[in-house]
Amino acid sequence: MDVEILSRIQFAFTVAFHYIYPPLSIGLGLIMVALEGQYLRTGNKEYHVLAKFWTKIFALTFGIGVATGIVMEFEFGTNWATYSRYVGDVFGSALAAEGIFAFALESGFLGVLLFGWNRVSPRVHFIATLGVWLGSMFSAVWIVVANSWQQTPAGFHVVGEGLDARAEITDFWAMVFNPSSVERLIHVWLGAFLAGAFLVLSVHAYYLLRNRHVELSKKAFKIALIVATIVSLGQLVAGHASADGVAENQPAKLAALEGHFEANAPADMYLMGWVDKESQQVTGIPIPGGLSFLLHFDFNEPVTGLNAFPIEDQPPALNAIFQFYHFMVAFGMLMIALTLYASFQWWRGKLFEQRWLLWVFVFAVLLPNLANQFGWFAAEMGRQPWVVYGLLRTSDALSASVQANQVLFSLIMFFLIYALLFALFIYMLNKKIKHGPSEDQLLDHRSRHEEMAEAAGKF
């Protein structure tokens, strides 16, 4: 294998592994802010216990997120030196802003969030939690801005030629608010909220099924269900806006997402399918003219297809892009159906009586996490063969001084460390869930009356 494919595999692998964690941290951060806010508002100790419990799990996701996050920053320089020289002038300010505004905020307050329970007042602790959460939200801003600039470059001009060519910034705000950054940022944030909310739903559904921490779990489950229901519906709007943006800014990617080949014809939308690149055929279940309708509200409006682009400008992995995109959409729809159904049951007052539904929630945590991964795979593979859309090809972006055997070495190294990390993560997560929230501190505060009633109930 050559340096290009190895470097691409390494970046894809390290960034995909990293991206298991930040969405969970952002989503759990939101739930923790809600729980601590409820504690401050109501003074109910149960929320405090829940916040403490979720902070422990947050510490785990956040810790691995930090440890694996710095890898990509380094890889820009180590594996993609030509890219770094090309984009540094533009991309650098976003990365610097991320470091100084986001990472410093989150990691600064993290110490207080994790270890400050007995050192600061609940109000200051709430501010620390809020600081960490906002920091994680901001870091999403700057990294999505940087990535969106690669998808839809704006606010720059190109200086120099050939190997010495580079993009220079001309307008900072045009770079920040490039055509795709806002819609993609919202899409990413909502995806992260779903990841966090579904993890909370999963764990508390499990406790309810096992008849443990019942009162706590009902409270947490409801908060997470509200978040998950609103956000999964919001994601429908955000996802649609994102697809509209792709149609406008990256027509070749859009054509790849739906496997639309004909240069200028009405486009179908597939519920599922299989793309054969050679014969330019998609086998599956189409809604004829569906894509045309979605973009232009007209089933017969033509949409630019892949054949409108020279072969060297088309994304190569058509079927993979199609599959990743369609599974993402399908998982999004499933989340909407599931949360709406559960909310309906809550309204009927029967939410916690249906064991099968709770079991579904235990496993539904996979839906948002896989959807987040698949969405990014579709977005990044759909941008190919470009690393900066229309400007710099991935094959031209490599480090000239790095050899294939070096990348192979580091790829194997990352594979081994991350396999170990993932095993430790699952083991620790399982352990923390098995241990559960510490309800000891609730006992002292329970009224005597309740205790006696409980004691009486035991006999």
Added chain:
Amino acid sequence: MATLFGLDYPTLWFLVIGGLFSGYAILDGFDLGAGALHLFFKKEKSRRIALNAVGPVWDGNEVWLVIAGGALFAGFPVVYASLFSGMYIPFMLFLLFLIFRAVSIEFRSKEEMKWWRKMWDISYSVASIALSVLLGVVLGNVLIGIEIGPHGNFQGHWLEFLNPYALLVGVTTLALFSTHGALYLLMKTEGRLYAKLSILARRAIIFFIVTFSLVTLYTLIYIPHLTDRFKDLPWLFVVPVLAFLSIANIPRLISKRRFRDGFIFSAITMSLLLVVVAIELYPVMLLSTVDEAYNITIYNAASSEKSLGIMLTIAAIGTPLVLAYTAFVFWTFRGKVELDETSY
């Protein structure tokens, strides 16, 4: 060319990056030093206290590296690209140990088993030692220069990074971090651990003075280009003199058991030594041993003036915020370490 306080933007950004790296050295330096000494503490409770002394702050300290790296990428993309791709293997190893340091701190306390804790103790300490040495190795190579060819591409073999000078700088860095870490831990501990640390601090500073003398000697004898600037501008000689005085002050303060002041002086030493490095290099950032024409300087590597101006604004807004959070966290966790149920 736009200037601020009489300095052009690339020079200013060079100073910003220098400030960030010395902030990183001062902050993560004590974490790494504490980690390097970790296996000298024999009792389980001592190890826990030592770990929890850095527990709430190491992550925030590591962020300084992320910020400094980002600032280097943003301000001098050519340096970033050439240095990182040139030193591919050392940087990959650096990542390996950075991950292991983080994971060891995180996972050590999660199980009671003896073998489990021992395993993470060893990996924590080895990772901290390796990170300190690697940082020094990178610095050493930057000082003597690397084989940079046309278009800023490294054209040598990666094993060249392990040259005697770079390794010596690596060991010196380890010694300085160990001193710094011991002094930090002395502020956070009591009793027998404290007594043990005061001996370790003494040994570490002696270790540092020996290795540092060797580096100085080596530099003066074999690497004349690093002293040119001081010959041209003799008044700059005051900086290395201050650095030497600051170093000499550390053993004095240690023997007087004024560890907090000792810590301040080990921090000052790091900053002054980096100022010496900056004086030696400026305006070159990566020296080519192939041909002077391939040198990467702050001028041929810098981002556009527009970009640097934007980032100086970001830094001006961001830096006070970062200092404020940092101060708040250190203030919250001031005083000796107390273990509670949230500790590692």
